[in-house]
Amino acid sequence: MTRLLAALLLLALPLLAHGQPACPSGESFDKARAVVADLQRIVTPAGVQDTYAERIGGIDQWMQVRGKDRANPMILFVHGGPSSPAMPSAWQWQRPVEEFFTIAHYDQRGAGKTHRANDPDAVAGDMAIGRFVDDAIEVAEHLRARYGKDKLVLAGHSWGTVVAMHAALRRPDLFHAYVGIGQVIDTRRNERLSFEYGLERARVEGNAAAVAELESIAPYPGDAPITRERIIIARKWPQHYGGLNAYRDAEQDYYYGASLLSPAYDCEDRRAFFAGNVFTLEHVLDEFLQVDFSGVREFPIPVVMFLGRHDYTTPSAPTVEWLEQVRAPYRRAVWFEHSAHMIPWEEPGRTLLALLEHVRPLAVEP
Incomplete structure (x- = not known):
């Protein structure tokens, strides 16, 4: 898989040019995974540490549920992508959060x-946004029943915000609140803002090659179809200039390498991670490019948006404008000054503080 093709994936989170990952030889990764697994063990008497497959939407979907006290509020985390499961990398930031919340992840259809x-x-025939939304609702209902919760906190990251927003609008009775991380409001506008940022930075940096490449697809997106070839160019340079990870270029070995150390994933799971990205993108890209929540004027539950100051993967401006005009029981924008798109990984401490200050009070059940 080339780096340019990779730039299409993960709702603009680029897969590194690893291709199909090989299974590492020797004992080094096994020993490292054992250390991570031991560190991650939930040993508190009231804790929960479950990884299992559940029949959701007519297929087996894998879940992971972790927390130090079952009485804590539960977060259902809808991962990004499409097809970028958080399960193999959430261990990098999640452990402190587990003291105050039970966190449920699931690998969506086509993922991991x-x-x-x-x-x-x-x-393949069910790879549509509506089906992903149905799955999320079914997962929420399952978790409520299995873990005895009246409602959950619903969190979405990147592509997952599309799925989660629809789920919250359709079934607000299931959720205490909604947390959008790297929120998608209007895909076409996101594409334009991201492109403009990349072109501006390239001009300031005197990067003639980048300027020429970006100008070759201008105006972007314009009225022309948003083809894969145009997306590849449009997303390559904003990510190079820190629009994916603040102060970094597009490389993010820390994120994709996390699965090598994850106790939740073995070699074949890692292979499925990469294969699932290609499979899912082929089926959902066209529909995703039409997403537009800007006309939603009422939101039925409290909404908290986590915004990366440097995010030019899903630029924050459309989310801020939407939040200012929407009517909801509670609205809050939380800025992360040293993050771009990968907020929980970039600022895990600030993520925990924001969850405790702005989300947990909305979710504590009597």
């Missing part, structure tokens, strides 16, 4: 362990 567990040909 779920992609491995199901025949792609059998799933």
Whole structure:
């Protein structure tokens, strides 16, 4: 897989040019995973540490539920992508959060362990946003029943905000609040703002090659179709200039390498991670490019938006404008000054503080 093709994936989170990952030889990763697994063990009497497959939407979907006290509020985290499961990398930031919340992840259809567990040909016909939303609602209902929760906190990251926003609008009775991280409001506007940022930075830096490449697709997106080839160019340079990870270029070995150390993922799961990205993108890209929540004027539950000051993967301006005009029981924008798109990984401490200050009070059940 080339780096340019990779730039299409993960709602603009680029896969590194690893191609199909090989299984590492020797004992080094096994020993490292054992250390991480031991560190992660939930040993408190009231804790929960479950990883299992559940029948959701007619297929087996893999879940992970972790927390030090079952009585804590539960967060359902809808991962980004499409098809970028958080399960193999959340261990990098999640452990302190588990003291105050129980966190549930699931690998969506076409993603990671779920992609491995199901025949792609059998799933292909249901790879549409509406089906992903149905799945999220079914997962929420399952978690409520299994863990005895009246409601959950619903959190979405990147692509996951599209799925989660629809779920919250359709079934607000299931959720205490909604947390959007790297929120998608209007895909076409996001594309334009991201492109403009990359072009401006390239001009300031005197990067003639980048300027020429970006100007070759201008105006972007314009009225022309948003083809894969245009997206590749448009996203390459904003990410190079820190629009994905603040103060970094587009490389993010820390994120994709996390699965090598994750106790939740083995070699075949990692292979499915990469294969699922390609599979899912082929089926959802066109529909994703039409996403537009800007006309939503009422939101039925409290809404908290985590905004990366340097995010030019899903630029924050449309989210700020939407939040200012929407009517909701509670609205809050929380800025992360040293983050771009990967907020929990970039500022884990600030993420915990924001959850405690702005989200947990909305979710504590009597």
